[in-house]
Amino acid sequence: MKQYRLWVRINQTQTANTIVYAENAYTAKQLGEAQYGVGNVLSYMEVR
Structure with missing residues (x-):
């Protein structure tokens, strides 16, 4: 697994x-949207 930083x-x-x-990256965005709502993930990038 990789680490991703999300700006939400x-x-x-x-x-x-x-x-x-x-x-x-797509799964990371989906996890963020599941937690914070669809459209609330402003940016995401791999950290490692």
């Missing part, structure tokens, strides 16, 4: 960085 929208004025472990 918490509400209209707040964002946060979070780390997820996933097999690929």
